[in-house]
Amino acid sequence: MRKKIAAGNWKMNNTPEASVALVADLKNLAEKEGIGNATVILCTPFPYLLPLKNVLGNSPIQLGAQDCSAHDWGAYTGEVSAAMLKSMDIPYVII
Template sequence: MFKNQEESKEFIQGFLPNLGKTPTNREVVLCIPFTDLNILSDILYDSRVQLGAQNVHWESSGAYTGEISGAMLQEIGVRYVIVGHSERRQYFGETDETVNLRLISAQKNGLTPILCVGETKQQRNAGDTESLIINQIKTGLTGIDQNNLVIAYEPIWAIGTGEVCEPEEANQIIGLIRSLLKNTNVTIQYGGSVKPNNIDAIMAQPEIDGVLVGGASLEPLSFARIVNYK
């Protein structure tokens, strides 16, 4: 929940000029607050940057005050949507079952969902990481087309805590996720305190296809360095 419309325009003005030498096979997606989507849809049209939202409801319309449907997002040029982010699960009661419904809705409306999975520190310390991830993937992907999907592994204990998930550990968990998929070519990202000073080591891991960036994406040059990893 950052940046009003004016701040978003300023960010884009500082960010886009840094993509001139970005390899063409790297996809850049900004998942921004609902209030910024319409204005940035116009600004980013025909640019290197795709537009994403941060959530989507499972119904196309109805008495769901405060929610946004997939059709509403698709209409204004949104291509991607985050589903099941750890903060949605932690603060707003998202479950694997509601996450699955949102994934289905996203795909039904021509959006590519970015499914977030990951464990808390308590779950990790209890040795439950693998069983939790397996259940999140199994339940979350019921009835989902794996040809139109991105998955992001975000260890909740490493988000904004100062604790670091070593690239090798992240690579191992992402390898586990890949082994659970029918389509092993699904893009699987890592998310958890991704910064300019660790992006190169993260992207050197063979199972990691990309990153889901939080705080480090708020500053144009910081995010550009991540996009232009070496």
């Protein structure tokens, strides 16, 4: 059987506070209703990743980044490298 993945791209929406409230509600719903054998991934703006990771804790909902740089490091203003995401324990990214 194929693995089921449901991933949502957050785009450039919500404030940090509204995002935390929404993800807390999603976490509670996932814990109450379950998500079966699916992998559920929320791909949020980079500044929201750590606050939302703290909200999710050991929830079955996973986080992903919306983008990642083709460069490992360097003078690339605004870019986020795969190594940065890995150091934050963010396992998914939209490429």
